[in-house]
Amino acid sequence: MKPPYEITPEILRLITSISEKIGEVNANYLNKPSTLLRKQNRIKTIHSSLKIEGNTLSVEQITALLENKRVIGPKKDIKEVLNAIDIYENLDKYxxxxxxxxxxxxxxxxxxxxxxxxxxxxxxxxIVKGTKVEHLAPPYENVKYLMKDLFEYLKNPNEIELIKSCVFHYEMEFIHPFLDGNGRMGRLWQTLILMEKYPVFEYLPFETLISKDQEKYYKALSESDKSGKSTKFIEYMLKVIDISISELLNFNNRTLNEKDRLEYFSSLNKLEFTRKDYMDIFKDISSATASRDLKKGVELNLFEKIGKMNKTKYKLITGYNTVYNL
Known part of the structure; x- marks a missing residue:
């Protein structure tokens, strides 16, 4: 059976907005952010998702663990982060x-x-808040059957992925299939469902927005519980996704220096390109700046220059998609 929800005007508006923004992301080659941006977003995802569950480690401490450095902190918090790093570094395994x-x-x-x-x-x-039972999960004897039905729902080809991911997230939280780890699993699995159709979600840290205002997250879950359908939670999560993609698109509006531009362009893996192709990505720079960037890229062995004058092309030297010391 399909889990109950309604398609509201707000849901339709948000799906349209998200779809348009994903088109813009693909057109600007932001579906594969630079190596540095990917790392930063992964750290944000891990920090935010675990912070919602009470983890006390800072962004700086998580960055250190990602770089295999020693960190002083609660043993449980460190183990949570190390486990999450392993998961998010190997998402294609699931x-x-x-x-x-x-x-x-x-x-x-x-x-x-x-x-x-x-x-x-x-x-x-x-789930108890204060002295009040906020949510009583279904009997444990029913969990395996409810989860089997939920995975059958995921295979429905007629459902929109954006909605499907939100419905799974909510229904899994409602079933509460595990003694612990349900929240982080719900957010992780929504990411994986979305990645199937939209690869950019691998690098989109929507958990950051949830952690900034957790009350709205829990309120959306609670309202859906009371109504017996996931409509309110779908609306909430689509708003979070819409804002997250907007923030990614703002990447193109920030002031980039030569290092940022070269690193980002190299990460796109355009094997052969012209100065015009370079300027199509960085629309706010002059032709002189583009020429200086490309000259620097050749000096650093990022690119190979082919031809002269108006027939000049550049070839990417593969293997250079790390952060460069310029």
Missing amino acids: NPLNEKSFLKAHKDLMSNLIENAGKYRNQGVG
Whole structure:
């Protein structure tokens, strides 16, 4: 059965807005951000998703762990981050349509943090806020059947991916299939579902917006619980996604220096190009600036110059998609 929700005018507006922005992302080659931007966004994703669950490590500490440096902090928090780094560095290992892959991801994410990581809960659970039970999850005996149905829903080709990802996120939180790690699994799996159709979501840290105003996140979950359908949560998550893509598009509007431009352009892997192709990406620079950039790129062995005058072309020397010391 399809989980219950309604298509509202707000949902239609947001899907249209997101679809237009994804088109703009692809047109500007932002579907594969630069190496540096990808790293920064991955750190933001890990920091924000774990912060929502009470992890105390800072962005700087997570960056240090990503670079295999020593960090002083609570053992549990450090282990949570190390597990998350391993997950987000290997997202292609997990199949968003496969339940066994889902359980494997939970095992990897919660390894050495809880007993029975990667297994559905075997006891009843409720979410308590203060002295009030905010949410009573379905009986544990029903979990495996509910999750099986939810994965069947994911295979429905007639559902829009943007909606499907939100519905899965909400329904999984409602079922609460694990004793711990449900929140981070819901956000991780929504990312994986979206990545299937839109690769840019691998680098889109929408968790950052959730962590900045967690009350709205929990309110959307609560309102959907009370109404018996995921409509409110779909509206909330689509707004978060829409804002996140807008922030990515703002990348092109910031002031880039020579290093930024060369690093970003090299990461696009355009094997052969002209000065005009370079200027099509960086629309606010002059032809003289573009020529200086490309000359510097040749000096650094990033590009090889072919031809002369108006027949000049450049060839990318592969293997140089790291941060350059200019």
